[in-house]
Amino acid sequence: MNASQLNDFLALSRANPQYLAPFSETLPDGGHIYVWDTGVICIEPSTPANKDVVLSCGIHGNETAPIELCARLLSEIVSGRLSCQQRLLLIFGNPTAMNLGVREVEENLNRLFSGAHGLGTYGEEKTKEGNKAGSQNLERERAAWLEHYVSRFYQTRAQDNVERLHYDLHTAIRPSKYQQFAIYPFTHGRPYHKGQLAFLCNSGVDTILLAHGPTTTFSYFSAHQFGAHAFTVELGKVHPFGDNEASQVAALEHNLTQLLQTPDWQPMPFDIARIRVFNVCQEIIKQSEQFCFHFSDDVANFSSFSPGTLLAEDNKQQWTVGNKEQAVIFPNANVALQQRAALMVERTELKENMLY
Ligand SMILES: O=C(O)CCC(=O)N[C@@H](CCC(=O)O)C(=O)O
Numbered sequence: 001m002n003a004s005q006l007n008d009f010l011a012l013s014r015a016n017p018q019y020l021a022p023f024s025e026t027l028p029d030g031g032h033i034y035v036w037d038t039g040v041i042c043i044e045p046s047t048p049a050n051k052d053v054v055l056s057c058g059i060h061g062n063e064t065a066p067i068e069l070c071a072r073l074l075s076e077i078v079s080g081r082l083s084c085q086q087r088l089l090l091i092f093g094n095p096t097a098m099n100l101g102v103r104e105v106e107e108n109l110n111r112l113f114s115g116a117h118g119l120g121t122y123g124e125e126k127t128k129e130g131n132k133a134g135s136q137n138l139e140r141e142r143a144a145w146l147e148h149y150v151s152r153f154y155q156t157r158a159q160d161n162v163e164r165l166h167y168d169l170h171t172a173i174r175p176s177k178y179q180q181f182a183i184y185p186f187t188h189g190r191p192y193h194k195g196q197l198a199f200l201c202n203s204g205v206d207t208i209l210l211a212h213g214p215t216t217t218f219s220y221f222s223a224h225q226f227g228a229h230a231f232t233v234e235l236g237k238v239h240p241f242g243d244n245e246a247s248q249v250a251a252l253e254h255n256l257t258q259l260l261q262t263p264d265w266q267p268m269p270f271d272i273a274r275i276r277v278f279n280v281c282q283e284i285i286k287q288s289e290q291f292c293f294h295f296s297d298d299v300a301n302f303s304s305f306s307p308g309t310l311l312a313e314d315n316k317q318q319w320t321v322g323n324k325e326q327a328v329i330f331p332n333a334n335v336a337l338q339q340r341a342a343l344m345v346e347r348t349e350l351k352e353n354m355l356y
């Protein structure tokens with residue numbers, strides 16, 4: 001067994017950021033671990049329980065706290081200290097961007113899913129020569145492969161009696177009034193899952209944003225294509241590798257460990273009053289280099305604005321607050337043209353008939 005390679009799969013991936021030939025090993029508990037690609041590793045327990053779990057991090061290369069969390073979980077599994085009973089696909093999203101200490105190399109990977117990469121469906125094995133003819137850049141290529149790996153993972157067994165989960169872990173560029181929050185991808189009118197809200201809330205992620213439409217994010221891809229309970233989870237602020245406090249994510253790390261090692265584990269009963277919920281009510285899209293905010297774009301996430309406030313302008317287009325207070329999330333005037341420069345959210349409540 002090539003234990004030393006798997007002991008630090010993150011380092012191995014970062015040393016081979018574009019390609020890693022597949023290999024597999026046996027785990028101390030008899031399960032198997034399959035390296036599918038750089039940053040992509042699949043754990044198959046010998047008798048898998050009923051959850052297929054995708055855990056992704058580093059889709060943005062400089063969001064290091066989730067990368068360190070996932071590396072710790074993997075090291076527990078490889079050493080045998082954590083006996084993983086659930087099928088698990090662990091993804092370190094963008095090793096090249098991690099090495100450069102940047103959010104993205106050429107394009108925002110988290111805007112390229114559900115086919116937005118434009119490369120069609122990948123089915124064949126990846127080779128060292130790598131890129132498909134016509135692929136425009138590293139992130140488009142990676143998005144196409146990640147879609148392929150997630151499809152392969154979920155489609156290995158039928159969804160009957162299997163719960164599909166995907167937690168896509170991020171950190172935010174700005175500080176946040178509410179440190180840890182999750183984006184619940186658009187459900188196309190379907191109700192929200194109480195068990196998942198309980199899991200998030202008990203993991204310290206007690207603020208939820210309800211998306212208002214389809215997106216090209218990784219979490220929406222898994223939710224929409226595979227019926228997974230999928231979330232983008234924000235775990236605090238971006239810091240360089242080594243500068244994160246593991247204690248900040250300890251609740252989530254503990255619950256993920258329980259989820260993986262104890263098949264009938266349940267989070268504590270859910271008190272809906274503990275969750276702070278917001279509806280996404282508008283998306284501010286940068287259209288041209290004339291785009292500007294009417295507030296400093298280093299304000300904290302969840303900074304609020306009163307009704308009627310002018311938020312942003314781009315040539316003749318203006319974005320203003322409607323007749324109810326709104327808070328800003330992810331303000332960033334430096335995004336590429338046609339990309340989201342901010343989300344605006346309004347406080348709401350989850351009624352019992354919106355839950356299942
Ligand atoms: O802090 C920021 O500006 C961005 C943090 C981040 O990467 N957020 C995700 C959210 C994805 C979603 O809307 O589900 C992103 O922008 O990709």
Ligand SMILES: [Zn+2]
Pocket residue numbers: 059060063170171
């Ligand atoms: Zn991110």
